[in-house]
Amino acid sequence: MKVVAFLTAAFVTLAAPDTSFAEMLSQAQKYTGLHEVKHNKKLRAALGINPARTPWCGHFMGLIARTVGRKPPESYGIARSWLRFGAPVRLAYAKPGDVIVVRAGRSYHVGILAALSKSRAQVIGGNQSGRVQLSYFSRGQVVAVRR
Template sequence: MKVAAFLAAALVAFTSPNTASAGMLAQAKQFTGLHEVKHNRRLRAALGINPARTPWCGHFVGMVARKAGRQPPQSFGIARSWLRFGAPVKLAYARPGDVIVVRAGRGYHVGILSELSKSTARVIGGNQSGRVQLSYFSRGQVVAVRR
């Protein structure tokens, strides 16, 4: 009986991050196309901030994480704070649904990995050209992958 309980707990522990990551990607996709000005009322209600006036990539990922049953970092509105979210994953092992932190100019940007190729990471996120959309980032821009 104890062995069966242990195996069941181990199964949950090893599958939960996958399920949570997939849940985050599914949640993020529901908002694809929403623009910070055209859809301001809906985004403002979902994010708790005015996306037309506040950098909101971290707020978007925080909202997605909460909807997927995850706990975002304390300062989730700041993209750099996502460097402490979940567990670190090497880029080579990144999967769709993982949180990706990329270098963007002199700062950081955070989003959810949709697809990874040999040269790029396709990321869905908020505040990408003022909207929720899929964008491509060079693998060289990836600072961290978190699951």
């Protein structure tokens, strides 16, 4: 009986579409345009930190993940910690809504994939030029895709 219940639960989980990542993209888009200085009070209340003084891409992702019922990584404020979020996905199979970790020089950045072309990933995230916005990153900068 336990085996049947387990198999039924597994089937339902696999057959049901995973909408949490589409929801993450949708939630992130609601914050588009908010700037770390101009909208400091609103962002500070949502993120729990002062975005004008703290790197906040990971904090933004933590907010979005929690909003859709996902558990962010333990040190979610650090972009590199998102390398351990969810399950890994090959870049060739990335979908809008997947979490993308990119490397720019010696630092990391995390955001949500909005679109992927042959040469670039369009990512929405926080702390992109001081605001929540869409930015482009070379596919070569992508170090991880997580779902």
